[in-house]
Amino acid sequence: MNKIVVVGSINVDLVFTSDIRPKAGETVLGNDFRIVAGGKGANQAVAASKLGADVIVIGCVGDDANGEYSLNNFREFNVNTSCITKINDIPTGVANITVAENDNSIIVISGANYKMDRVLIDRYKKEILKADIVVLQLEIPIDTVEYTLDLCYKNNIKTILNPAPAVRLDKNLIEKASYLTPNEHECRIIFNEDKDTDIKSILRKYPNKLMITMGEKGVMYFDGNDVVIVPAYSVEAVDTTGAGDTFNGAFARAIVNNYDLKNAIDFANKAASKSVTKLGAQAGMPRLEDL
Ligand code: RIB
Numbered sequence: 001m002n003k004i005v006v007v008g009s010i011n012v013d014l015v016f017t018s019d020i021r022p023k024a025g026e027t028v029l030g031n032d033f034r035i036v037a038g039g040k041g042a043n044q045a046v047a048a049s050k051l052g053a054d055v056i057v058i059g060c061v062g063d064d065a066n067g068e069y070s071l072n073n074f075r076e077f078n079v080n081t082s083c084i085t086k087i088n089d090i091p092t093g094v095a096n097i098t099v100a101e102n103d104n105s106i107i108v109i110s111g112a113n114y115k116m117d118r119v120l121i122d123r124y125k126k127e128i129l130k131a132d133i134v135v136l137q138l139e140i141p142i143d144t145v146e147y148t149l150d151l152c153y154k155n156n157i158k159t160i161l162n163p164a165p166a167v168r169l170d171k172n173l174i175e176k177a178s179y180l181t182p183n184e185h186e187c188r189i190i191f192n193e194d195k196d197t198d199i200k201s202i203l204r205k206y207p208n209k210l211m212i213t214m215g216e217k218g219v220m221y222f223d224g225n226d227v228v229i230v231p232a233y234s235v236e237a238v239d240t241t242g243a244g245d246t247f248n249g250a251f252a253r254a255i256v257n258n259y260d261l262k263n264a265i266d267f268a269n270k271a272a273s274k275s276v277t278k279l280g281a282q283a284g285m286p287r288l289e290d291l
Helices: 040-050 065-076 111-115 118-123 125-129 142-154 171-176 184-190 199-203 243-256 261-275
Strands: 003-007 011-018 032-038 054-062 084-087 093-100 103-109 133-136 158-161 219-222 227-230
Touching (some): 011 065, 040 243, 065 084, 125 142
Parallel strands (some): 003 133
Antiparallel strands (some): 219 227
16 A cells, blocks of 8 residues: 655644634633644644555654543554654643634644654654655654655655745755645745735746645646646535645545546545534544545
8 A cells, every 4th residue: 555654743632612712811701622633743644544545653742641642543543653752751742722713723832743853754764765655744843844855855755745834944945845735824934925926926936836725715736837726625614623634634645546636636625625524623534435
């Protein structure tokens, strides 16, 4: 089976739902609270695995209850945990998520995720070199992302870099990623372009590589001739947390199964649309038969 390696973050999400998003200094009464598995890396791994891919995560958790919870969650979804390191005296990453007014806002405390360093990449290099695609995000140190991309680039291994949360990216790093999947806001940050720059002019510089996710408006990319929009599937959204992660996991699954780019995006759009129908990043992620 084709192999996907996710090098990335693992969090436990504390999800609050409320009708109103509190303003600074304000207290509001909410509706619901849940503790669920999350982290962009973990979500992308689970999304791909639920769609039938063979997935390994290279990441870190703390030696604590949240770490155990995350590992058990991976096992439940058949994700290989043999390259996850338990870090002593540092807690597992957590995210405080508010779901209100049809959107989410998230604060992440990185914890053990920030212990993901070059030493761990070297330790699990063998797995990376066996991968058909490596998926990365930006919730681990950027140096580790750069180091991994460089390793993959030198060994002709495809990569997806989901640049979230966004920071301005080095040109070298952008060149080395096979696919980049920011949303529009993240796109402007990673390329250091202001809001007046025509997004299509950025797209035209990266044919068949840069895919801008636009939520319910679909995904836009440049195919070398035209700027193409692959439309989203319309659904009643309950919680959009993890929709981007589902897109990335499903996109990886489609690419390793040799879908052409447009069909891979369509497949990933379909998976992402299903994922928003339930509360929590992973609960709504579809299995292959659901698509
Ligand atoms: O993309 C959603 C994820 O972002 C959440 O699961 C949260 O943990 C943060 O990493």
